Amino acid sequence: MAQLIVALDVPSADRAEHLIDELYELDVIFKIGMESLYGYPERIFSYCEARDVRYFVDAKLHDIPRTVGAAMRALVRPGAHIVNVHALGGPEMMREAVAAAAERAAELGTSQPHIFAVTILTSHSSGDLAAIGLHGDAEANATRLAMLARDAGCSGVVCSAHEVAALKARLGADFLTLTPGIRPGGSEHGDQRRVMTPGQAVAVGADYLVVGRPITGANDPLAAARAVLDEMRAHA
Numbered sequence: 001m002a003q004l005i006v007a008l009d010v011p012s013a014d015r016a017e018h019l020i021d022e023l024y025e026l027d028v029i030f031k032i033g034m035e036s037l038y039g040y041p042e043r044i045f046s047y048c049e050a051r052d053v054r055y056f057v058d059a060k061l062h063d064i065p066r067t068v069g070a071a072m073r074a075l076v077r078p079g080a081h082i083v084n085v086h087a088l089g090g091p092e093m094m095r096e097a098v099a100a101a102a103e104r105a106a107e108l109g110t111s112q113p114h115i116f117a118v119t120i121l122t123s124h125s126s127g128d129l130a131a132i133g134l135h136g137d138a139e140a141n142a143t144r145l146a147m148l149a150r151d152a153g154c155s156g157v158v159c160s161a162h163e164v165a166a167l168k169a170r171l172g173a174d175f176l177t178l179t180p181g182i183r184p185g186g187s188e189h190g191d192q193r194r195v196m197t198p199g200q201a202v203a204v205g206a207d208y209l210v211v212g213r214p215i216t217g218a219n220d221p222l223a224a225a226r227a228v229l230d231e232m233r234a235h236a
């Protein structure tokens with residue numbers, strides 16, 4: 001059964017903590033993305049650990065291998081269920097990230113987080129890919145990058161739900177997919193381009209669904225998250 005990840009993309013630690021409390025009973029995974037990671041890192045990690053919730057560090061590391069390895073060591077902590085890097089950082093960088101995570105988890109005596117690689121951002125259109133010099137469509141690029149990620153030892157990739165079926169066909173069902181760009185029917189797309197509903201994403205085989213604004217911006221985040229989970233279960 002696919003799991004729901006709620007993106008804690010809110011500007012203050014107070015609001016992030018409030019969201020964790022509101023959604024606590026649902027046993028979802030919380031995503032610590034750039035807004036919380038750069039804005040209030042110590043508060044958010046301490047709170048997640050104090051409440052013993054699972055979290056995904058959406059750090060999107062992309063630098064030279066040694067620097068990424070060092071950053072990974074700093075990010076692996078108890079409770080870190082997933083940490084990610086950019087596949088465009090290349091095979092050596094991804095291998096270094098996987099090795100550093102394993103080493104640090106062993107030192108801390110915690111379980112090793114899954115390392116995921118971002119393929120193509122879900123906000124990118126085909127025009128954006130051409131502008132940055134990537135030939136081919138999003139699916140072809142995501143598949144190529146996913147193969148590099150798998151060979152480097154990553155557990156899976158961050159991709160659009162539109163790419164899940166092709167990736168699973170090519171790389172096998174066990175290679176995990178984590179999909180942002182999820183929009184329940186009727187909600188705003190914002191800056192996301194390649195979107196799917198929660199039910200559609202589950203039906204194509206996505207393993208983790210990331211939902212941010214449709215839950216965090218709702219008048220009642222708990223009700224909005226419950227509705228997403230109900231839709232996911234209905235399509236499992």
Ligand code: C5P
Nearest residue numbers: 007033120121122180181210211212213
């Ligand atoms: O609010 P929304 O549901 O669009 O949030 C999606 C989250 O997933 C954001 O935190 C964004 O940074 C992240 N993300 C993404 N596309 C990727 C990787 C991560 O939207 N390819």
